[in-house]
Amino acid sequence: MIRIDSVTKRYPDGTVAVDRLSLEIPDRSITVLVGPSGCGKTTTLRMINRMVEPSEGTILLDGADIRQRPVNELRRSMGYVIQHAGLFQHRTIVDNIATVPRLLGRRKSEARARARELMERVGLDASLARRYPYQLSGGQQQRVGVARALAADPPVLLMDEPFSAVDPVVRKGLQDELLRLQEELGKTIVFVTHDIDEAVKLGTMVAVLRTGGRLAQFAPPAELLSNPADPFVEDFLGADRGIRRLSFFSSAGLELLTTPIVAVDATAEQIAARTASGTPYLLVTGVDGKPLGWAEPHDLTAGQVRPERLLPCGRPFAAGTDSLRSALDCAVLSPSGWAVAVDGEGRAAGVVSQQSIAEAIRGAHANDAKPVGAEAAQKAAR
Numbered sequence: 001m002i003r004i005d006s007v008t009k010r011y012p013d014g015t016v017a018v019d020r021l022s023l024e025i026p027d028r029s030i031t032v033l034v035g036p037s038g039c040g041k042t043t044t045l046r047m048i049n050r051m052v053e054p055s056e057g058t059i060l061l062d063g064a065d066i067r068q069r070p071v072n073e074l075r076r077s078m079g080y081v082i083q084h085a086g087l088f089q090h091r092t093i094v095d096n097i098a099t100v101p102r103l104l105g106r107r108k109s110e111a112r113a114r115a116r117e118l119m120e121r122v123g124l125d126a127s128l129a130r131r132y133p134y135q136l137s138g139g140q141q142q143r144v145g146v147a148r149a150l151a152a153d154p155p156v157l158l159m160d161e162p163f164s165a166v167d168p169v170v171r172k173g174l175q176d177e178l179l180r181l182q183e184e185l186g187k188t189i190v191f192v193t194h195d196i197d198e199a200v201k202l203g204t205m206v207a208v209l210r211t212g213g214r215l216a217q218f219a220p221p222a223e224l225l226s227n228p229a230d231p232f233v234e235d236f237l238g239a240d241r242g243i244r245r246l247s248f249f250s251s252a253g254l255e256l257l258t259t260p261i262v263a264v265d266a267t268a269e270q271i272a273a274r275t276a277s278g279t280p281y282l283l284v285t286g287v288d289g290k291p292l293g294w295a296e297p298h299d300l301t302a303g304q305v306r307p308e309r310l311l312p313c314g315r316p317f318a319a320g321t322d323s324l325r326s327a328l329d330c331a332v333l334s335p336s337g338w339a340v341a342v343d344g345e346g347r348a349a350g351v352v353s354q355q356s357i358a359e360a361i362r363g364a365h366a367n368d369a370k371p372v373g374a375e376a377a378q379k380a381a382r
């Protein structure tokens with residue numbers, strides 16, 4: 001565990017970048033430092049690997065003061081990833097990643113083999129190995145940065161705004177990849193961002209810092225969203241905090257109706273029976289059970305159902321696995337106002353109305369339902 005104990009950093013010009021900060025960073029999880037520009041996130045991160053020395057206070061790694069450890073040895077135990085990746089422009093991708101193993105005395109062939117293995121791990125095609133950084137996209141370069149930081153297999157990974165220079169789609173991919181990688185590798189990750197959505201998505205614990213390097217709140221994301229410590233944190237979390245909090249409640253409790261579902265080859269009797277359910281729309285599925293679209297019951301005639309004439313069914317949610325936020329989003333976007341739940345094979349598992357989802361939300365709050373576990377929550381928030 002990394003323990004930051006009442007640490008202050010005062011730069012020579014008198015700027016107090018970090019002010020009596022105390023944090024316990026748990027092992028094998030992602031701790032995010034988030035806050036407005038200039039609030040001391042980078043300074044804090046750099047004090048952990050001693051690129052910046054604290055003015056006061058101590059930082060302990062597994063109970064020992066980091067100042068007691070030779071700085072090179074300390075840094076080898078901490079991978080470091082920065083914005084724009086900071087790759088060596090004159091080295092190929094494989095040699096960028098192999099840098100640290102080579103410094104540690106590994107043979108070239110061995111270090112390159114390790115680099116190729118890491119390229120696969122972070123989702124980089126082997127064909128990129130001999131390219132130079134300028135021949136890669138921004139997102140690919142960031143992956144190389146992550147692979148390079150992992151090359152010496154350090155227990156700790158320090159990441160300073162690693163995904164902020166790429167576009168939102170690439171960024172989401174990199175975030176998902178990091179969560180997947182973390183499930184496999186179980187590193188102790190300290191991740192700096194100024195983006196609260198990124199913090200909520202990635203963090204097991206989130207430290208919100210305010211200007212002047214003071215800690216405003218340190219909590220798991222669900223708690224942050226439900227219980228911001230003060231108006232600063234509330235403001236920083238943004239106006240749609242309530243909606244985002246729904247990411248942490250499972251859709252498993254939703255009552256799914258199957259009666260308003262009818263197959264494209266249904267008989268007149270089957271359509272009549274479904275119509276009797278009284279719902280304003282029926283969901284039409286293919287013979288494989290996968291949703292095709294919505295129709296008003298009086299528009300359906302046995303043997304003449306035309307899939308292209310149906311109202312689009314919208315994006316479905318995964319029954320039980322996705323969050324209440326996903327289910328609500330599906331219902332809001334659905335032309336029928338109903339959300340479609342699908343099973344693991346993409347077959348319609350049931351439909352649920354906005355009203356039922358609203359009741360489930362009220363129930364979740366009223367019962368003070370415990371947010372789903374951090375792991376499920378991270379998945380749900382994606």
Ligand SMILES: Nc1ncnc2c1ncn2[C@@H]1O[C@H](COP(=O)(O)OP(=O)(O)OP(=O)(O)O)[C@@H](O)[C@H]1O
Binds near residue numbers: 017036
């Ligand atoms: N070498 C330095 N000398 C003097 N002041 C510094 C130095 N480095 C950083 N600062 C100041 O310390 C404060 C915290 O900076 P830091 O880079 O840690 O913030 P940050 O939260 O990471 O900001 P950003 O999100 O903009 O990267 C800022 O006011 C910054 O100007």
